Amino acid sequence: MKPPIGRDTRLCMSLSGRPGNAGSRFHNYLYEILGLDYVYKSFSTQDLAAAIGGIRALEIRGCAISMPFKEAVIPLMDDLESSARVIDSVNTIVNDGGRLTGYNTDYVAVRRLLERRIDKPVPFLLRGSGGMAKAVAAALRDAGFADGTIIARNEVAGQAIADQYGYRWRTDLPRDSAPLLINVTPLGMDGKDSDTLAFNKDQIAACNIAFDVVAQPINTPFVRAARAARKNIISGGEIIVLQAVEQFILYTGIRPEADDIREATRYAHGADVAARIAD
Template structure:
């Protein structure tokens, strides 16, 4: 294993901003820095002053920043430009700082495209959520050939704003069964929503595949119920690994080998 340089004045800093910071990304990135011998350090943060935080990224030459809920859309006016994936869906989960110019990207999109590649695009889906991550997932579904879908969101304006540009249906509540069900809300996330089931049991019974974008905990109530019924599950942790890998490449210009990625993912899962 390459020796990671001691932290010093030349160490490059990367970070994350989230309402509920977790350890997965921090562990994953720092483990990959160790495995590849890069002089980088990664640290997670929360903030109640997003403009000041983004200004700090620019002022302190922080190389990159992961963006999580609830900042994925609010951060856009604070940036200098958007990469193609972020521009297409108006949602940012990654900022890259090139000598003070901040560019937003969306690596969630690429991760979801990879994970749904084996599902027949003729499959009907029901997606619950309407925020920044929901935009990434809906765009990934649309661009992967899925045309028959429903967006579930209590806020009609937000739900229709996501559904209609992609030609999907909208509903205020999840009532219709579908072979593919997708949760992109905080339901099931550690905290106040930890015990919430994102879909009724009848919908879980009827599905073939359950995708839950919630990262913490790795086994949400939705995934637990789906596994009990023998359904295929796509987890938030799987999304987290693939999107974090793409972030790592954007920040460092280095593509780790598969063994290094698996090592870092296992380390992050065990220590999160």
């Protein structure tokens, strides 16, 4: 049984431009069933430096980092784990006695999904140029996906990702499609872009696999259109669960059993995502 919250309870947290409840539900569910004296809370901030200083000063054990802070947080770290250093993007902070180390568990999650869901490398279109796009591009390259195009209106960021990982770059959607379409933008996310398709219907009809990293909501317009067209789908819900498991291990030193992960996923994200995690 989980101990009652007290002075010895360890706090973990998240920082996001658009805080949600799924991460808190996932981590706190596992703390409860594993009897761990931890609690998890989501936050946003207008003062990133002060928030990171608070993690250090208050001995907060760990912090998940989401858009738009994944790159901005780097100068505030004491050290970077190898994947975060290479990708130049942090999605996880671990506090060891006041020393903050940045990790990138997004990379781990995407790499595993590519290996589980796709039999062999295929050409792809990747839309996006932020910190998550870097993690996805790195995972694609390391999984052997050599033929790809980065689509990004930001010329500096888009060209940099393409050059670093050996892909092409362009500012707008091409007329043609590719076997693998990947959305790594806020298009389809709750908010002003919630009704926007990341790729057009003709491109979706011509693809084989639709991969959307957006997790709020999981059923984005892109995912719904791909499902209607009977395409294979990799959802943001799958990424967020797999990367959260890696965060949980970094924070607690414990790897949950598969059944516990599925139950926490069902509680936080619903039965559909839990079933896909079980594959």
